[in-house]
Amino acid sequence: IRGAGTWKSERVIASRQGPHLRLAGGGAGACGGRRRGGRSALEKFGAGLSSVRFICGTQSIHKDLEEKIARFHQREDAILYASCFDANAGIFEALLTPEDAVLSDELNHASIIDGIRLCKANKYRYKHMDMQDLEAKLKEAQKHRLRLVATDGAFSMDGDIAPLREICQLAQKYDALVFIDECHATGFLGPNGRGTDELLGVMDKVTIINSTLGKALGGAAGGYTTGPKPLIDLLRQRSRPYLFSNSLPPAVVGCASKALDLLMESNAIAQSMAAKTQRFRSKMTAAGFTISGKDHPICPVMLGDARLASVMAEDMLNRGIYVIGFSYPVVPKGKARIRVQISAVHSDEDIDRCVEAFTEVGRKHGALP
Ligand code: PLP
Secondary structure: OOOOOOOOOOOOEOOOOOOOOOEOOOOOOOOOOOOOOHHHHHHHHOOOOOOOHHHHOOEHHHHHHHHHHHHHHOOOEEEEEOOHHHHHHHHHHHHOOOOOEEEEEOOOOHHHHHHHHHOOOEEEEEOOOOHHHHHHHHHHHHHOOOEEEEEEOEEOOOOEEOOHHHHHHHHHHOOEEEEEEOOOOOOOOOOOOOOHHHHOOOOOOOOEEEEEOOOOOOOOOOEEEEEOHHHHHHHHHHOHHHHOOOOOOHHHHHHHHHHHHHHHHOOHHHHHHHHHHHHHHHHHHHHOOEEOOOOOOEEEEEEEOHHHHHHHHHHHHHOOOOOEEEOOOOOOOOOEEEEEEOOOOOOHHHHHHHHHHHHHHHHHOOOOO
């Protein structure tokens, strides 16, 4: 790209966008005294950039957040997107050629599936978390130039966690790269909230992480890819949702940046999430319910019957607890459930009250003896 002269450098703006602006490094105090948080970013950097990144849409806060994301995940570099959907839509096409192969878990998130559809690599779909099937597909894919295994780190419907240790072992054995989508893990899974790779001790083995700023990291919007620097450089040149979509608004960047500061200052939030999740899961199991998945704050209370899930969810709401029944076509027939999502701001009392309400409602509707 450099040889062709089409490499695009980004100018870093250190002030609000307007008729007059200041570039980073353009004078004393250009980046000094930056306050965190969405409101101060809004005040200082404006509502938005009206531009994609490489024209006039890169501010110092975008570069700072990318650096912070990379540091948080212990990776070389990071690139921001308007959403993780965009990050997933942009990565496969930019990275893989028709000579390559991508191996994808059959229950991967829709945005991974769409991203893979857009690329011209050879596609293999392995059975959900089935390592025998993945190995068979990896053997088949040896004929290709490069192999990429793609999986959600944590799957949101069942609250189950990908067997990353085994996946990384297979990837090593069959010379493949590993990509994980951490939307349901970043900020709370693992001892320091780094995600599934931290939880399972494979931070140095997973090559690429895509995740969202729109869930645990502040809940506003935005997504990113973090991984090896040459990959991030390539994405800036070639990834279509990055090149052809406006950059993240400063308030969103400010919120996410503050969320990362909090997580890097202390692991108290991540630890408390694990403790609250464990409290809910063990108390519900002791009460006689089946909770799908393991160790994840998404706790699907499995009920089977769609009507039962719906009336129980309604009755929980009558008791002041907001939970939603999930049934076909969102989940397979006969696997209806109520999905409970534990949050860092739930107290132990909230959790106990929820378990009590479930127990009463479960007895009333025959889900418990
Ligand atoms: N990947 C997974 C696993 C998700 O659950 C979601 C959102 O629901 C996304 C990607 C998309 O994230 P975003 O909302 O940032 O586009």
